[in-house]
Amino acid sequence: MDGRERRCGICDHLNPPASEFCLECGVLLSSVAASGLAKAPQTQFTLPEYLLAARERDREERRRRLAAESGEGVGLLWTGAIAALLALWVGGATGIAAPVFALGLLALLVGFWRLRRDDRNMARAGTVTLVVSSVVLGAALAQTLGLTESEITAPRSISVGPTATPDPAEIPAVVAPGNDIMPMFRGNAGRTGENPGPAPGDRPVVKWKTFVGGESYASPVIGMDTVFVATKAGSLVALRLSDGSEKWRAHVGEYVARTTPAITPETVFVAAGYALVAVDIESGLERWSVPLRFAGSCSPVVAGGIVYVATQEGHVSAFASETGDEIWHYRNDNLLFGSPAVAENVVVIADEAGVVTGLHAESGRELWQETLTGQVFATPAIERGVTFIATNEPSLVALDLRSGTPLWQRGVGGESSPAVAEGVVYLGGDDQSVRALDAETGKTRWSTPMGYAIRSSATYAGDDVFIGSGPTLAALDSSDGRTLWTHVTGGEITTDLAVVANMVIASSHDGYVYAFAEADRGERSAPEVTIGERGFYLQPVGSTMRWA
Numbered sequence: 001m002d003g004r005e006r007r008c009g010i011c012d013h014l015n016p017p018a019s020e021f022c023l024e025c026g027v028l029l030s031s032v033a034a035s036g037l038a039k040a041p042q043t044q045f046t047l048p049e050y051l052l053a054a055r056e057r058d059r060e061e062r063r064r065r066l067a068a069e070s071g072e073g074v075g076l077l078w079t080g081a082i083a084a085l086l087a088l089w090v091g092g093a094t095g096i097a098a099p100v101f102a103l104g105l106l107a108l109l110v111g112f113w114r115l116r117r118d119d120r121n122m123a124r125a126g127t128v129t130l131v132v133s134s135v136v137l138g139a140a141l142a143q144t145l146g147l148t149e150s151e152i153t154a155p156r157s158i159s160v161g162p163t164a165t166p167d168p169a170e171i172p173a174v175v176a177p178g179n180d181i182m183p184m185f186r187g188n189a190g191r192t193g194e195n196p197g198p199a200p201g202d203r204p205v206v207k208w209k210t211f212v213g214g215e216s217y218a219s220p221v222i223g224m225d226t227v228f229v230a231t232k233a234g235s236l237v238a239l240r241l242s243d244g245s246e247k248w249r250a251h252v253g254e255y256v257a258r259t260t261p262a263i264t265p266e267t268v269f270v271a272a273g274y275a276l277v278a279v280d281i282e283s284g285l286e287r288w289s290v291p292l293r294f295a296g297s298c299s300p301v302v303a304g305g306i307v308y309v310a311t312q313e314g315h316v317s318a319f320a321s322e323t324g325d326e327i328w329h330y331r332n333d334n335l336l337f338g339s340p341a342v343a344e345n346v347v348v349i350a351d352e353a354g355v356v357t358g359l360h361a362e363s364g365r366e367l368w369q370e371t372l373t374g375q376v377f378a379t380p381a382i383e384r385g386v387t388f389i390a391t392n393e394p395s396l397v398a399l400d401l402r403s404g405t406p407l408w409q410r411g412v413g414g415e416s417s418p419a420v421a422e423g424v425v426y427l428g429g430d431d432q433s434v435r436a437l438d439a440e441t442g443k444t445r446w447s448t449p450m451g452y453a454i455r456s457s458a459t460y461a462g463d464d465v466f467i468g469s470g471p472t473l474a475a476l477d478s479s480d481g482r483t484l485w486t487h488v489t490g491g492e493i494t495t496d497l498a499v500v501a502n503m504v505i506a507s508s509h510d511g512y513v514y515a516f517a518e519a520d521r522g523e524r525s526a527p528e529v530t531i532g533e534r535g536f537y538l539q540p541v542g543s544t545m546r547w548a
Contacts, residue, residue, distance in 0.1 A: 009029075010022065079104075080105065082104070180196060183221060184263070184299070185221070185339055189302070193421070194419070195460065200516065201502075203485040206487075207517040210246065212235070213231055213237070215491075217509075218259060218507065219299075220506070222505065227239040233256075234252060235249055235256075236252050236279060238268075253277070255274060259297060262300045263302075264321060267287060269307050271299065271300050275290065276289065276300065277289045278321075290324045295312065306327060309340075316331075317330075328363055334351035334355060336352070337377045344382070346367065348382060350372075354374055356380070370406065372395070374391030374392050375392050378413075381417065386400065386439065393411070395410065396427055412431075416458070424438065426465050429454065432452060434465065435447045435448075436465075452470025452471075456493055456494055465478050466499055468496075473497060489506065492509045493508050495507050495508075503515050503516060
């Protein structure tokens with residue numbers, strides 16, 4: 001045998017003398033030496049033809065499946081972009097915007113997932129789709145979160161019947177006697193919590209109770225011998241004050257939440273989630289409706305022929321009460337859970353971040369701002385040029401209405417709104433107590449424990465203070481805080497109480513509206529109610545009480 005190393009003619013590798021095959025490329029050394037030609041390397045690992053064909057079919061099947069998934073992914077991306085664009089276009093004007101936006105977002109996410117393994121389609125069609133869908137998604141998200149300013153759609157007017165709305169100049173100056181008026185949340189436009197009364201003299205009994213079809217987080221308002229209350233189910237219900245029987249019921253939307261209606265002699269205004277709706281006070285038919293961003297727990301206020309309404313996203317608007325035409329619009333960048341208060345041509349709002357803002361009532365121009373410590377979930381009260389605001393710090397702050405300058409601050413408060421009457425501030429606290437404080441100095445006059453968390457706000461009528469605590473409503477003597485009487489309902493009371501016509505009206509979480517009155521009420525003389533330039537004025541015998 002030749003003892004020389006054998007060089008491969010293909011790869012030029014030196015192999016041992018005894019090697020028949022090249023150790024580097026595996027070629028038969030004798031065949032290369034014989035022919036002197038370079039041949040393709042042959043190894044013992046070469047797959048048979050039928051396996052190679054099967055592998056190629058698998059590869060082709062994977063390519064087709066990947067192409068199908070990529071096509072579905074691109075289609076889902078375009079579907080999601082169109083859905084998000086539709087949500088952006090519709091905005092808060094209807095209740096379908098949120099679910100459409102959610103479906104669009106889901107389609108976009110599924111589309112991205114489908115394209116995750118197809119680099120070629122992602123780089124081609126997917127890139128364009130990604131840019132377009134991302135822009136639309138960002139714009140829709142910005143509008144949903146209130147990060148961009150948008151115009152409110154022009155209001156639509158709906159005629160109630162064949163007769164035209166009376167001219168404001170022809171409205172009688174005096175409402176017929178016997179109509180006890182508690183026209184809006186916290187009693188009046190200043191949100192002072194003052195009610196006309198009179199209150200029951202002795203421990204009352206349940207005169208009537210009416211099931212309104214579901215939980216109610218809205219306070220009752222009263223006018224034209226009728227109790228108006230909004231329910232969580234989206235109904236506005238009118239009950240007769242005398243016996244609680246239902247006069248009419250109107251479905252105003254699915255998102256009434258905690259908003260309380262406001263009334264004039266002809267119209268009931270309710271912020272029904274994504275719309276401000278004006279309803280005829282006699283028939284319950286819609287007069288007009290304008291779109292809003294989500295109103296949440298903000299209740300409208302009526303003063304001087306203007307309806308002021310805030311939204312949870314921090315927008316405040318003024319509308320003409322007769323037509324629904326927008327007068328001005330103001331945007332705040334923080335969340336609003338309390339309602340606006342109006343007095344002396346100033347609108348006051350307080351947001352979750354503790355920022356209190358004073359606006360010019362006729363133009364919406366910002367007059368001043370003041371930042372408090374803590375968050376504000378309560379509604380401000382305005383009395384004699386001073387704004388009183390409670391925060392969850394807790395603290396109760398008095399601000400000058402014209403400048404926003406702090407006058408004094410005390411370490412009491414929570415989510416309950418202050419009531420102000422006769423130089424005294426009445427406030428329910430997170431510590432389960434009701435307090436009376438001097439309106440000028442903030443000094444505490446008395447404090448009464450209630451035994452339950454207080455989510456209701458104090459109401460003042462005559463010489464008594466009324467408030468809900470847990471399922472219990474209570475009457476306190478305003479001079480010393482002594483408990484006069486209590487009554488338990490079937491559910492928690494987080495709404496404010498209405499005190500009119502020797503009755504206390506309350507709405508409870510058990511779905512009932514309660515009327516409490518003396519066992520033998522007797523006859524009484526009805527007060528004369530007039531409508532002044534800025535709203536309602538109650539004129540009992542021997543005194544005058546301002547009502548707007």
